[in-house]
Amino acid sequence: MRNYKSIKNLGHGSAGSVDLVENIETGNQYALKTIALANMNQKEKESALSEIHFLKVLKGPTLIKSYQSYVEKDKIMIFMEYAEGGTLADKILEYKLAGEAFDTDTIINWISQVILGVMLMHSKNILHRDLKSQNLFLISDGTIKIGDFGISKELPSIDSLAKTSCGTPYFMPPEVCKGEPYGEKIDIWAIGCILYELVFFKKPFESKTIYGVFEKIINTPLEHTYEECDENIRMLLMALLDKDPSRRPSIWELAKTDIIKYYINQFVNERGLHEEVATVFEC
Structure with a gap:
């Protein structure tokens, strides 16, 4: 030092x-x-x-x-x-206190960058297991980056299941709340929670107690109606926050949806990142 x-x-x-x-x-x-x-x-x-x-x-x-x-x-x-822009949680709070909202382009652009990062992780059979707005960082050029890999887990294959309880309660999927084995879809659910927070400035399931949060995650439909947001965001929320992990898309299926594919390609092309991400798209 x-x-x-x-x-x-x-x-x-x-x-x-x-x-x-x-x-x-x-x-x-x-x-x-x-x-x-x-x-x-x-x-x-x-x-x-x-x-x-x-x-x-x-x-x-x-x-x-x-x-x-x-x-x-x-x-x-x-x-x-060093991420000069702080965390995504900081940015969400800033906009919330100012009474402002993120535009649809910004929201989907950021979520697409998060999806690209998770693709890089899942391509190596690694689950993040604690994706949340506090672990997403903004750098000076506006790129959003995933950090804090303290409880990430490496699996024999991306289709394998883990059993260790992990993550932050507000971002845990139903299968983890119920103590069931989980796989890659744990990160997909968390992306859905982050997307929801970007749109509505609140967690999708909130309560005064951890038990209450778990009960809502397992049994309660989302509080906000999907009609309040852009059609593409509405469709993404419905897919990502499906309580049945078998119906949630894999990160690869998610990246192939028209809107996400468009934004990932735009990000890669604008920054000349083809070589850096080439191996991911071969998976």
């Missing part, structure tokens, strides 16, 4: 913090994630260390970049790309 100076704290949680740091020699800025291992049990340590693995494996234009990481004195230090 001798070559870096701390600029400001970007956030903190029970396991550690994220700080904006600057390289004294180059002036380059990074988000430094520090995870304290001292008070963790073995399972928690393994989960923390897995983030280093996934940051090394996962590369793509809509995934947060990792530059270096190491363990030092019972702490994990991860130098990552």
Whole structure:
């Protein structure tokens, strides 16, 4: 850390913090994630260390970049790309407080970039398992990037099922709430929750208790009527937030829908990303 100076704290949680740091020699800025291992049990340590693995494996234009990481004195230090625009959750709150709404073009563009990022993950048989607006980051050119791979999970194949409970309650799909095995469709549901939040500035299922949230996710239809939004968004919400995971589209099926395919192609063409994403479209 001798070559870096701390600029400001970007956030903190029970396991550690994220700080904006600057390289004294180059002036380059990074988000430094520090995870304290001292008070963790073995399972928690393994989960923390897995983030280093996934940051090394996962590369793509809509995934947060990792530059270096190491363990030092019972702490994990991860130098990552700094997202100047903050989180998508920050942006949603900003618009909500200002009484403004996101236009349809912006919403579908962002969701398409998230879908591209999940395609990159699923192509390597990796589930994110905690997709939410707080884990999506905006960089200076307007690109949205997926971050926080702390509880991501690698499966033998993308069709395999996992059993470990995970994620944030508001974004959990019915199968996880019921304690059933789950697969890739857990991330599809979460994309639907993010899309819903972008449109209505609230979570699709809310309650004062976790039990209440789970009960609504499992049994209650969405509160808002689909007639309130654009037809393309309405169709996406119906597909992504289907309570039956077998009826939810895979990430590949989702990417082939006309509207998402159009926006992904536009994003790739405008930024000249054909080589970076070529392997994904071969899956």
